[in-house]
Amino acid sequence: MTRVLRLAIFVSIILAGGVAHADAPSVPIDAAGATLADALAKVDRGAAKVGETTIIATVAPGDPAKPVDAAMLRAALGKRKLKILDEHPADIGQRLVIVVEATTGARGRIAVDPGGGTITLTARPSTAKPPGKCVAIPLVNHAVHVRSRGTDQRGERREGETFWDLATARIHDVDGDGLVDAFVPIAKRDACPEEVTYRVYAVRGSCGHDLGTLGPGSFAWDASTVALDTSGYRPFTLAAQKTAYGKRRIPEMTTTTRQFAVRKGRYTQVAIKRTKGTCHHCALWTCSSP
Structure with a gap:
């Protein structure tokens, strides 16, 4: 299915x-x-x-x-x-x-x-002007089929397929002005969703100011409400997960957590942490673009 x-x-x-x-x-x-x-x-x-x-x-x-x-x-x-x-x-x-x-x-x-x-x-929207010129925001999409397989709690093998269409979208307010800003996916062909990075644009009318890239990974649950830091922009934490067979073909999941903050007008990775553990019932997945 x-x-x-x-x-x-x-x-x-x-x-x-x-x-x-x-x-x-x-x-x-x-x-x-x-x-x-x-x-x-x-x-x-x-x-x-x-x-x-x-x-x-x-x-x-x-x-x-x-x-x-x-x-x-x-x-x-x-x-x-x-x-x-x-x-x-x-x-x-x-x-x-x-x-x-x-x-x-x-x-x-x-x-x-x-x-x-x-x-x-x-309550108090920021009025700061983003760096650089206000340029056209690229309209990009990355379509990919994600095929997964794994063993459920009853020991039965399960397989599934999901189609993702990741497109340029206005998601988070990065500069605290109350308006959601644009995130443009950057991905190689066949890249899984968790391998996609995003170029961020602070939106002003019909154009945007390029603030660099975030990712890869998924945003933290509180991404939209994290306080602005001293740069005047919202810091972000993203986590990317990957599974592979370990010893005795038991799945292992590696989670890479990256923190980003604006430095000199661009989002920059400021910290990274990797954790790895056995996950008996986690799915393994492969991805392919149409």
Whole structure:
């Protein structure tokens, strides 16, 4: 059986960089606009750090057969006098991202698809100018079939196939201005999702400032809410996993964790750690491009 995953980026995120925090309330999609508006009205900008981003609520799953009602969200936000700064699909699926600004300057974001989403708030958006020229953001995609095999808990052999379509997408807000920035996949032919790196562009209108590359690997669960560091940009941690047969053909998994921070205007790897362990029921996988 082949599963088709038309995802923008192979990361451990839910809806444009958000994660489902246990302490964040869940609201239905038709209450998302009011929830964000209420939070923006109450926010204490004086107590917030520049670029600080918080998840104020999650959006409950809707009808999987129906696309997100963007007009309804726009109307709800407009009714509360919020200015829509940005609206776009986060990837090639049904996901929608809307960024708004209150009269105070605070910004909020709703990122949602039929499976649910997140509502985030940036009380004091950064106004820093990214380095370099604002250039066209490349539209790139890396399509790959991932074939896996392994032994389940009952000792039975299992095989599967998944199709990934990793494309240029706006995922995380890297500079704390409340707008999600662009990540462009960089991969050789037949590269597995965990082998893909990403060139980062700080988005300004229809163009972006090149901030270098991140990866390979998957983003940490809290990637969208990590505080900006002294560079004025958000540091990132990515982990890449790889499996192979070890002794007695028992699978072993190697996890490589890399940390990145902006140095002299470019994302630079600042730390790396590798761990390896036996994983009896982990799958082994191979990848091939169409």
